[in-house]
Amino acid sequence: MNWSSPQYPGDRRLAHTGTVQIGAVFPPAGRENRWRWRFWLNGNFLAATSGQCGDEETAKGAVAERFAQFLEDAALEQKGSP
Numbered sequence: 001m002n003w004s005s006p007q008y009p010g011d012r013r014l015a016h017t018g019t020v021q022i023g024a025v026f027p028p029a030g031r032e033n034r035w036r037w038r039f040w041l042n043g044n045f046l047a048a049t050s051g052q053c054g055d056e057e058t059a060k061g062a063v064a065e066r067f068a069q070f071l072e073d074a075a076l077e078q079k080g081s082p
Contacts, residue, residue, distance in 0.1 A: 001064060001078070013056070015063050017078060022067050023048075025059040035059035039066035 001022065004014040012024045023039040037059040038050040049066055053059040071078060 001067060003060065013060070015060070015067075017067075023063040025056060025063065027056065037062045039063050039070075041070070 001015055001017045004016070006013055006027075008014060008024075010026055010029060012026045014021060015023045015025075020042050022041060023037065026036040026038075028034060034052040034054060035056050035058070036050065036052050038045075038048050039062075040048040051062055053062060070076075
């Protein structure tokens with residue numbers, strides 16, 4: 001799984017593997033003080049899960065955990081480096 005540098009609206013960091021988008025983390029905005037995260041598969045928000053964390057690395061870890069759980073549930077394996 002790879003993370004893009006901040007470049008999207010709201011300064012979000014997009015997670016992807018190969019050509020598949022798998023989620024994003026969003027820095028605190030305005031008066032917020034927590035990072036938000038969302039896991040999805042290739043832009044399918046109908047099955048998205050999301051939450052909040054205290055920092056960027058924990059939010060990225062939450063997306064990675066959901067992706068790992070998806071792979072396990074689907075009996076799939078990620079190719080190459082995680």
